[in-house]
Amino acid sequence: NAGVMQNPRHLVRRRGQEARLRCSPMKGHSHVYWYRQLPEEGLKFMVYLQKENIIDESGMPKERFSAEFPKEGPSILRIQQVVRGDSAAYFCASSPRGRGYEQYFGPGTRLTVT
Amino acid sequence: EDQVTQSPEALRLQEGESSSLNCSYTVSGLRGLFWYRQDPGKGPEFLFTLYSAGEEKEKERLKATLTKKESFLHITAPKPEDSATYLCAVHPGTDQGAQKLVFGQGTRLTINP
Numbered sequence: 001n002a003g004v005m006q007n008p009r010h011l012v013r014r015r016g017q018e019a020r021l022r023c024s025p026m027k028g029h030s031h032v033y034w035y036r037q038l039p040e041e042g043l044k045f046m047v048y049l050q051k052e053n054i055i056d057e058s059g060m061p062k063e064r065f066s067a068e069f070p071k072e073g074p075s076i077l078r079i080q081q082v083v084r085g086d087s088a089a090y091f092c093a094s095s096p097r098g099r100g101y102e103q104y105f106g107p108g109t110r111l112t113v114t
Numbered sequence: 115e116d117q118v119t120q121s122p123e124a125l126r127l128q129e130g131e132s133s134s135l136n137c138s139y140t141v142s143g144l145r146g147l148f149w150y151r152q153d154p155g156k157g158p159e160f161l162f163t164l165y166s167a168g169e170e171k172e173k174e175r176l177k178a179t180l181t182k183k184e185s186f187l188h189i190t191a192p193k194p195e196d197s198a199t200y201l202c203a204v205h206p207g208t209d210q211g212a213q214k215l216v217f218g219q220g221t222r223l224t225i226n227p
Binding site for chain 1: 118145148157158160201214215218219
């Protein structure tokens with residue numbers, strides 16, 4: 001069974017560019033979560049999505065960040081006009097329907113803003 | 115505010131030297147407490163879920179326990195391959211729609227051969 005897949009694994013962007021991070025959940029999982037891990041800090045929740053719906057975006061910065069989980073294809077976390085402070089590891093997790101507490105994580109995308 | 119605190123921040127042990135990692139939490143309702151292992155450059159790997167005070171789970175050299183205010187991850191006779199960062203997370207029960215996990219900052223465990 002394939003686990004949660006994320007790509008790219010490493011992403012380098014210059015200040016002002018856009019970053020797109022992709023996440024494919026585990027087979028059979030319909031819920032996706034995005035977390036951010038800043039250097040020397042713990043994982044922080046960003047957003048929780050189901051297919052075509054954002055359920056909880058209470059952890060998302062108000063500007064420049066957006067997320068989607070379309071009917072077909074992976075979930076996308078988009079960061080517009082990146083700044084140095086966006087440099088972090090971004091992890092996606094997925095869970096089966098009705099068991100949101102069982103979250104399985106992907107390997108992460110490490111974003112570096114230069 | 116829901117909060118998770120792990121101690122110590124870092125722990126060095128000799129191979130075979132048993133010890134415990136602590137996770138204390140304050141949440142308004144607990145639906146579950148989780149332990150994850152994270153290796154450098156990788157995502158968290160699920161270890162245990164605990165739901166109620168008094169519950170215990172074991173896996174190889176690891177044993178997790180839960181009280182009303184804290185959880186312990188006991189490691190017995192560790193080996194160098196147990197070296198990793200161990201993360202504790204809680205699933206607060208305040209909002210039926212919310213499914214976010216609240217993580218502690220982790221304990222970085224190093225086992226010297």
